Amino acid sequence: MTLFDPVDEGFAALEEIRTAALRALSPEVAVYLESGAGSERTLRANREAFGRWTITPQPMSGVSAPRTDAELLGIPLSVPVLTAPFGADGLFAAEGQLAVARANAACGTASIVPEVGTFSFEKVAGAAPAGARIAQLHPYESFGYAAKRIRAAGYSALCVTVDCPMVGFRPRNKMIRFRPDYRTWSGNATHDGTPSVNQMFRDGISEQSPPWTWDQLAEAAARQDLPWIAKGILTREAALAAIQAGASAIYVSNHGGRQVDPAPASLDVLPEVAEAVGGRVPLLLDSGVRTGADVFLALALGADAVVIGRLAAYGLAAAGETGVRRTIELITEELRTLMILAGAPDIASITKAAIAPR
Amino acid sequence: MTDGQRNPRRNRMLLLTIPSHTKHQGKPRKVPSVTNMPTHPRDTGFEALEEIHAAAMRNLSPEVADFLETGAGTEQTLRANQEAFGRWVIRPRPMSGVSVPRMSTTLLGIPLSVPVLTAPFGGDGLFGAEGHLAVARASASCGTVSIVPEVGTFSFEQVRAAAPAAARIAQVHPFESFDSVARRIRAAGYDALCVTVDCALPGFRVRNRVNRFTPDIGLFSGNVTGDGTPSVADLGGPLFSDEHPAWDWERLSEATAMHGLPWIAKGILTRKAALAALDAGAAAIYVSSHGGRQVDPARASLDALPEVARAVSGKVPVLLDSGVRSGADVLLALALGADAVVVGRLAAYGLAAAGEAGVRRTIELLAEELRALMILAGIPAVDQIPEGTVVERTVMTK
Numbered sequence: 056m057t058l059f060d061p062v063d064e065g066f067a068a069l070e071e072i073r074t075a076a077l078r079a080l081s082p083e084v085a086v087y088l089e090s091g092a093g094s095e096r097t098l099r100a101n102r103e104a105f106g107r108w109t110i111t112p113q114p115m116s117g118v119s120a121p122r123t124d125a126e127l128l129g130i131p132l133s134v135p136v137l138t139a140p141f142g143a144d145g146l147f148a149a150e151g152q153l154a155v156a157r158a159n160a161a162c163g164t165a166s167i168v169p170e171v172g173t174f175s176f177e178k179v180a181g182a183a184p185a186g187a188r189i190a191q192l193h194p195y196e197s198f199g200y201a202a203k204r205i206r207a208a209g210y211s212a213l214c215v216t217v218d219c220p221m222v223g224f225r226p227r228n229k230m231i232r233f234r235p236d237y238r239t240w241s242g243n244a245t246h247d248g249t250p251s252v253n254q255m256f257r258d259g260i261s262e263q264s265p266p267w268t269w270d271q272l273a274e275a276a277a278r279q280d281l282p283w284i285a286k287g288i289l290t291r292e293a294a295l296a297a298i299q300a301g302a303s304a305i306y307v308s309n310h311g312g313r314q315v316d317p318a319p320a321s322l323d324v325l326p327e328v329a330e331a332v333g334g335r336v337p338l339l340l341d342s343g344v345r346t347g348a349d350v351f352l353a354l355a356l357g358a359d360a361v362v363i364g365r366l367a368a369y370g371l372a373a374a375g376e377t378g379v380r381r382t383i384e385l386i387t388e389e390l391r392t393l394m395i396l397a398g399a400p401d402i403a404s405i406t407k408a409a410i411a412p413r
Numbered sequence: 414m415t416d417g418q419r420n421p422r423r424n425r426m427l428l429l430t431i432p433s434h435t436k437h438q439g440k441p442r443k444v445p446s447v448t449n450m451p452t453h454p455r456d457t458g459f460e461a462l463e464e465i466h467a468a469a470m471r472n473l474s475p476e477v478a479d480f481l482e483t484g485a486g487t488e489q490t491l492r493a494n495q496e497a498f499g500r501w502v503i504r505p506r507p508m509s510g511v512s513v514p515r516m517s518t519t520l521l522g523i524p525l526s527v528p529v530l531t532a533p534f535g536g537d538g539l540f541g542a543e544g545h546l547a548v549a550r551a552s553a554s555c556g557t558v559s560i561v562p563e564v565g566t567f568s569f570e571q572v573r574a575a576a577p578a579a580a581r582i583a584q585v586h587p588f589e590s591f592d593s594v595a596r597r598i599r600a601a602g603y604d605a606l607c608v609t610v611d612c613a614l615p616g617f618r619v620r621n622r623v624n625r626f627t628p629d630i631g632l633f634s635g636n637v638t639g640d641g642t643p644s645v646a647d648l649g650g651p652l653f654s655d656e657h658p659a660w661d662w663e664r665l666s667e668a669t670a671m672h673g674l675p676w677i678a679k680g681i682l683t684r685k686a687a688l689a690a691l692d693a694g695a696a697a698i699y700v701s702s703h704g705g706r707q708v709d710p711a712r713a714s715l716d717a718l719p720e721v722a723r724a725v726s727g728k729v730p731v732l733l734d735s736g737v738r739s740g741a742d743v744l745l746a747l748a749l750g751a752d753a754v755v756v757g758r759l760a761a762y763g764l765a766a767a768g769e770a771g772v773r774r775t776i777e778l779l780a781e782e783l784r785a786l787m788i789l790a791g792i793p794a795v796d797q798i799p800e801g802t803v804v805e806r807t808v809m810t811k
Contacts (some may be wrong), residue, residue: 226461265512
């Protein structure tokens with residue numbers, strides 16, 4: 056660790072990256088990125104939930120070089136931070152998830168690569184095999200086809216989004232009359248007649264094409280030999296159903312406030328979900344994470360790793376691969392600082408005992 | 414563009430400033446042509462309820478906008494009504510397999526495509542020349558129902574004729590005029606009465622007073638018969654006096670018993686009032702703080718809903734208004750015990766923004782959001798919301 060902040064990339068703080076991103080993006084794309092569903096109560100609650108916790112300083116703890124490394128489903132992580140599978144990534148920078156995966160590779164972290172992204176699973180894996188470790192897909196009739204491709208492309212795990220059979224009702228986004236160009240979210244669209252999730256989002260769900268149930272997902276996932284993460288869990292019932300269906304990890308998320316509004320804040324339900332999971336599988340969390348301190352709090356409240364969506368998109372929009380890398384660096388730097396000040400020598404020692412309600 | 418073009422109701426108001434008792438004798442009110450109205454809801458271009466609200470505020474004069482937006486007193490009730498919705502969350506139920514949730518239901522035997530009715534706001538001509546004629550037509554095209562006001566711009570008969578499929582419930586005040594009005598309502602073909610029990614006189618509304626806003630009484634006189642029978646709008650100001658005292662439940666019970674129509678008790682905020690209304694023979698209980706326009710400070714409608722729903726315990730349907738501003742709010746109210754939700758200001762915004770098309774778009778957007786939430790929360794039908802779907806937002810502090 057250097058004595059002075061590594062300021063060579065220009066961005067000294069996450070705030071600067073966000074500001075640069077919002078400057079670089081068209082107003083439509085900025086609103087698409089920033090908005091939530093409904094009256095955005097979930098979006099606000101996600102942030103407010105973090106504000107109710109404090110980290111307890113441990114002066115003179117003797118911790119000087121904390122270890123931030125961790126591991127998730129056998130994937131080594133230099134810090135327990137992953138990037139979320141946000142689709143339409145080409146809206147934020149031409150290189151999209153290629154740049155995100157390269158940044159993760161450079162940082163020793165992992166990308167969750169989206170199914171409705173600008174680039175195919177294969178292209179992203181080709182760009183940064185060390186960063187592109189997990190591929191996200193939807194529980195839809197395309198599942199088996201997508202999963203086979205994902206495996207062939209060398210990914211280590213699947214991430215199944217269970218909370219998005221349809222896009223949420225997002226008034227702010229509707230008001231700007233913005234629909235992302237099809238090319239930005241069709242990187243994995245198929246052209247050989249096999250089902251594609253792009254079709255599901257285009258046609259919408261119907262009686263003929265209903266969203267899947269846990270049973271359908273369990274059967275389909277069992278035919279693949281990749282571990283899978285259930286993304287979009289907010290209740291103990293859903294966590295138990297996901298584990299019953301064979302999930303290898305539970306990913307607490309309200310989709311960045313973009314699906315159900317009003318929904319519980321991700322952080323607020325973390326203890327409920329952690330209790331239901333009872334340590335059987337690892338826990339991930341997204342929605343509302345904006346700082347290294349937020350990462351610390353989520354880890355202390357039971358998450359094994361934290362996923363950043365908007366933060367990664369800000370980095371991408373601000374400066375492509377460099378911007379995402381700088382984002383992960385700044386989060387890591389703040390986390391390391393807090394680990395020293397709170398006396399946590401490693402990630403495992405960030406527990407409930409290290410924090411307190413305000 | 415002149416003011417007259419932008420605000421056609423101004424011209425109308427001039428026409429209506431003749432004394433109310435001479436006004437409608439024998440002559441049907443002339444209804445402006447609607448041939449230039451958009452025929453498809455999408456044509457209004459509104460993508461969100463916020464846009465409809467903004468358009469309404471643009472179209473209305475400041476005093477009419479205030480008349481619509483204001484509440485009683487210091488508007489604590491008005492604010493509380495909306496804040497109450499913010500205390501609840503929907504617990505999503507992913508992978509439920511719900512693809513085509515059923516939004517339709519029935520209320521007092523009346524089918525509804527979605528459990529949303531429009532409230533009986535009076536003075537409707539202030540917001541759009543077509544007033545409740547447009548509201549009822551919009552409800553008809555959505556498969557929903559209008560509660561048609563007694564102190565509206567148009568008569569019960571006119572609104573019924575404009576949209577018989579939607580003009581199914583007529584609102585009336587418990588007052589001298591009740592009997593003759595109820596007879597007319599029945600003759601016009603309505604299915605039910607909605608008796609407003611919380612408005613023996615208009616609330617103390619400071620913003621209106623400050624504006625010195627005295628709307629043209631004609632816009633509230635659609636049901637003034639001019640044939641000597643008593644009418645609530647004849648009195649102006651307070652709805653009762655020494656000669657016409659406010660009614661009690663017993664008097665209402667007797668009066669309603671003489672008519673063969675089921676009646677809804679509108680303006681219930683307590684268990685006690687709900688039980689009194691049931692005792693008096695109400696066929697439905699309508700939880701309402703009158704959009705915060707009557708008692709201030711009063712409890713928020715949504716806050717009163719669980720208590721009232723428990724008291725009613727499924728014996729009769731429960732309706733709710735006050736504070737509903739989104740499809741999510743509709744879902745919360747349904748989950749907390751309402752069988753249907755009533756929109757007042759939202760409907761008036763639609764009316765002011767684009768007449769019939771604006772009201773239709775309002776109902777459509779509410780239904781669209783409700784549908785999305787039902788799919789994401791795994792709710793198969795509006796009357797089958799699984800236990801535990803809506804809970805108080807718990808703040809984790811331990």
